[in-house]
Amino acid sequence: MSYLTVEHLTKNFGGLSAVSNVSISVNEGELVGLIGPNGAGKTTLFNVLTGVYKPTQGKVILNKDGKSIELSKLPPYKITHQGVARTFQNIRLFKDLTVLDNVKIAMNQQAKYGLFGALTRLGKFYASEADIEQRAHEFLKKVNLDDLAYDLAKNLPYGKQRQLEIARAMATGAKLLFLDEPAAGMNPQETHALTEFIAKIRKEMDLTIVLIEHDMSLVMNICERIFVLDYGKLIASGTADEVKNNRKVIEAYLGEEE
Amino acid sequence: MKNLFSKKNLIWLGLLIVFFFLVQFLIDIRVITPYYRTIVYWVGIFIILGVSLNIIIGITGQLSLGHAGFMSIGAYSAAIVMQNMPDMTGLLLGMLIGGLVSILVSFVVAIPTLRLKGDYLAIATLGVGEIIRIVILNLEITNGASGISNIKNLISWPLLFVFVVLAVVLSANFKNSAIGRACISIKEDEIASEAMGIHTTKYKVIAFIFGAVLASVAGSLYATTYYVVKPETFGIATSINILIIVVFGGMGSLTGSVIATGFIGIINMFLQSFAEVRLITYALVLIVVMIFRPQGLLGSKEFGLDKILGFKPPFSKKLRKEKST
Numbered sequence: 276m277s278y279l280t281v282e283h284l285t286k287n288f289g290g291l292s293a294v295s296n297v298s299i300s301v302n303e304g305e306l307v308g309l310i311g312p313n314g315a316g317k318t319t320l321f322n323v324l325t326g327v328y329k330p331t332q333g334k335v336i337l338n339k340d341g342k343s344i345e346l347s348k349l350p351p352y353k354i355t356h357q358g359v360a361r362t363f364q365n366i367r368l369f370k371d372l373t374v375l376d377n378v379k380i381a382m383n384q385q386a387k388y389g390l391f392g393a394l395t396r397l398g399k400f401y402a403s404e405a406d407i408e409q410r411a412h413e414f415l416k417k418v419n420l421d422d423l424a425y426d427l428a429k430n431l432p433y434g435k436q437r438q439l440e441i442a443r444a445m446a447t448g449a450k451l452l453f454l455d456e457p458a459a460g461m462n463p464q465e466t467h468a469l470t471e472f473i474a475k476i477r478k479e480m481d482l483t484i485v486l487i488e489h490d491m492s493l494v495m496n497i498c499e500r501i502f503v504l505d506y507g508k509l510i511a512s513g514t515a516d517e518v519k520n521n522r523k524v525i526e527a528y529l530g531e532e533e
Numbered sequence: 534m535k536n537l538f539s540k541k542n543l544i545w546l547g548l549l550i551v552f553f554f555l556v557q558f559l560i561d562i563r564v565i566t567p568y569y570r571t572i573v574y575w576v577g578i579f580i581i582l583g584v585s586l587n588i589i590i591g592i593t594g595q596l597s598l599g600h601a602g603f604m605s606i607g608a609y610s611a612a613i614v615m616q617n618m619p620d621m622t623g624l625l626l627g628m629l630i631g632g633l634v635s636i637l638v639s640f641v642v643a644i645p646t647l648r649l650k651g652d653y654l655a656i657a658t659l660g661v662g663e664i665i666r667i668v669i670l671n672l673e674i675t676n677g678a679s680g681i682s683n684i685k686n687l688i689s690w691p692l693l694f695v696f697v698v699l700a701v702v703l704s705a706n707f708k709n710s711a712i713g714r715a716c717i718s719i720k721e722d723e724i725a726s727e728a729m730g731i732h733t734t735k736y737k738v739i740a741f742i743f744g745a746v747l748a749s750v751a752g753s754l755y756a757t758t759y760y761v762v763k764p765e766t767f768g769i770a771t772s773i774n775i776l777i778i779v780v781f782g783g784m785g786s787l788t789g790s791v792i793a794t795g796f797i798g799i800i801n802m803f804l805q806s807f808a809e810v811r812l813i814t815y816a817l818v819l820i821v822v823m824i825f826r827p828q829g830l831l832g833s834k835e836f837g838l839d840k841i842l843g844f845k846p847p848f849s850k851k852l853r854k855e856k857s858t
Contacts, residue, residue, distance in 0.1 A: 325728065327724075350727075351727045351728055352727050352728075352729075352730050352731055352732045352733070355727075355728060355729060355730030356730050360728065360729070360730075361728055363724075363725065363728075367722050367724060367725035367728075368722075368725070369717070369718050369721035369722060369725065369726075370721065370722075371721060371833065372717065372718075372721060376714065376717075379711075379714060380714050380715065380717075380718045380726070380729055380731070381729045381730070383711050383714060383715055383729070383730065383731060384730055386710075386711035388710075388711070390712060390739060392710075393706060393707060393710035393711065393712050393713070394703050394706050394707060394710075395706070396536075396537060396706055400710070401536040401537075403711075404710075404711075407711070443729065444728075444729075447729055447730050
């Protein structure tokens with residue numbers, strides 16, 4: 276069984292079918308790209324996978340530790356608890372908080388005290404807070420952001436904000452990451468740095484990554500397999516070279532030959 | 534235990550004790566006259582209200598306009614209990630009952646209304662405040678429109694001080710915990726918050742209930758301070774007054790609310806003798822503050838000892854130096 280299985284997934288908005296009958300599967304440790312022209316339904320597919328939308332039809336199944344979990348029945352926060360996290364096309368950091376707090380919020384599940392402990396500061400409060408603080412710093416060191424730990428997220432350069440958003444998603448303890456256009460709005464150097472960053476974190480933390488991207492240099496460089504969506508339908512899948520030469524893909528991007 | 538008695542906490546404790554005895558001394562030597570004392574009580578009660586509303590609006594980002602409703606629950610609980618038990622036990626029992634009723638009411642209210650956002654939530658909570666008021670107006674036990682009078686006056690500086698400190702410390706602990714961080718993340722970006730694994734509805738409800746209970750405690754203190762509770766006292770005007778404290782002090786800044794309440798208390802005191810122009814001047818002061826400090830007195834920052842005494846988070850100082858070089 277593959278790690279993530281999407282079975283005959285359909286999402287309709289009224290009469291419009293944004294995603295129709297899409298079936299894909301992702302193996303553990305893979306880095307998979309999802310491409311397609313604008314409006315192809317890529318982000319909608321992500322929103323269904325992460326629980327923001329409920330699918331009209333079909334299922335999303337995660338195989339974790341020999342158990343299969345039906346993600347499409349869970350609300351977004353519970354999906355995150357299953358080790359699945361995402362980033363957003365338009366950055367959604369907690370802008371007025373520090374980099375450290377952004378990561379701490381992602382680690383909130385690790386707090387070992389409840390409302391009573393928080394209000395009275397008895398029991399495990401101080402130990403748990405110190406533990407989270409330390410882990411957050413360790414984590415930021417791993418992703419090379421610790422020197423910015425006390426800066427507000429909104430004051431970071433654009434590339435660093437993107438990087439922080441990925442880091443924050445990982446800090447939830449996720450093993451499966453959905454990255455929605457991580458290189459959007461970046462210049463070639465920034466894209467290059469991001470490509471290396473993704474490759475590095477993936478290796479170090481055994482992540483499975485699915486990413487949406489328009490920047491073909493990034494997609495063709497690091498994605499092992501690519502799925503192509505057009506008008507909500509899966510029109511091709513395979514390695515970079517296979518997809519590049521696929522007639523349907525060329526038609527979707529460039530139009531049909533006369 | 535070591536952390537509970539850290540240097541910072543001990544300094545705070547020392548400052549509070551000094552402040553307490555200073556005011557007590559001023560009361561004893563009649564520098565703070567009984568008239569000024571009523572202002573101190575007003576400030577104390579509204580600090581609790583301001584801080585508790587700040588938890589809901591400033592920290593969790595849920596605009597609630599029905600805060601006076603929860604205040605009235607505490608006020609009437611204390612008033613009713615104290616009619617039969619006009620002593621401290623009665624007040625505390627009334628407070629407890631008011632708190633429990635507030636938990637119940639705010640929970641029932643929170644589940645449907647906190648699904649709403651922004652203006653819609655404001656209108657819904659406004660409605661809740663009015664519903665509570667009208668229910669009180671029509672109940673027999675609350676004595677309808679004439680309200681309950683002759684409540685025993687038990688307020689004193691020590692009693693007020695204990696409850697104000699308790700409310701502010703609990704609120705600060707709430708804010709500076711994983712629960713507080715979750716609430717702040719909801720205000721910052723609810724969608725991202727949910728994607729980070731935070732059960733947003735749960736935390737919104739917790740913050741709402743927490744704020745409602747504190748408001749109810751403030752209401753009980755109000756009842757015993759002013760001997761009289763009437764439904765009209767807890768209308769929209771009072772809710773707006775509390776909101777003004779929150780906005781004035783800075784959304785999300787608890788110490789800001791404390792300072793703002795003191796400031797407004799002093800303005801009110803000075804304006805008392807000019808009854809005709811009181812409201813106009815009051816409004817003007819607020820407008821001026823909003824023009825020059827639209828984010829409120831303290832913005833979202835807290836007034837703390839860290840900066841004054843040079844306490845820094847463990848890593849930041851070194852890192853900042855490295856960065857600037």
